[in-house]
Amino acid sequence: MPTIAEERIDRLHALARSAVAEGDEERSREYVRLARRIAERNRCGLPTTFKRFTCDRCDVYLRPGRNARVRTQDGHVVVSCDCGAHKRYPYREGG
Incomplete structure (x- = not known):
């Protein structure tokens, strides 16, 4: 059963995505900052999807095609924000 804080973080995640x-x-940015503050x-x-789709540098929610680029490179997914920050995380082939 999720706590009130986890439910609020999920709601802020949805609001950031729609914004x-x-x-x-x-x-x-305000929704992302508030969610991080609540988690701390x-x-x-924070949920993995929230961490992967928010920029650590400028705190914006990343939306591929609008303010982020997503590429695969040597077994990793590379997400690049418009501010210049990059995030990398591994993926499994054939999984």
Whole structure:
């Protein structure tokens, strides 16, 4: 059963995603910052999808094709933000 903090983080994740879809990146940044603050305060981790699709440098929610590029390179997925930051995480082939 998820805690109130985890439910709130999930809701902020959905709000950040919809804000970027509407083109409001500043509102998206506020949602991401608030979710990170809640996770720190309550000592609960952020979901993997949230971590992978938020920029650590500029705090915006990454939406491929709009403000991020996604490429595969040597067994890794590379997500590049418009601000220049890169995220890399491994993937398994044939999985």
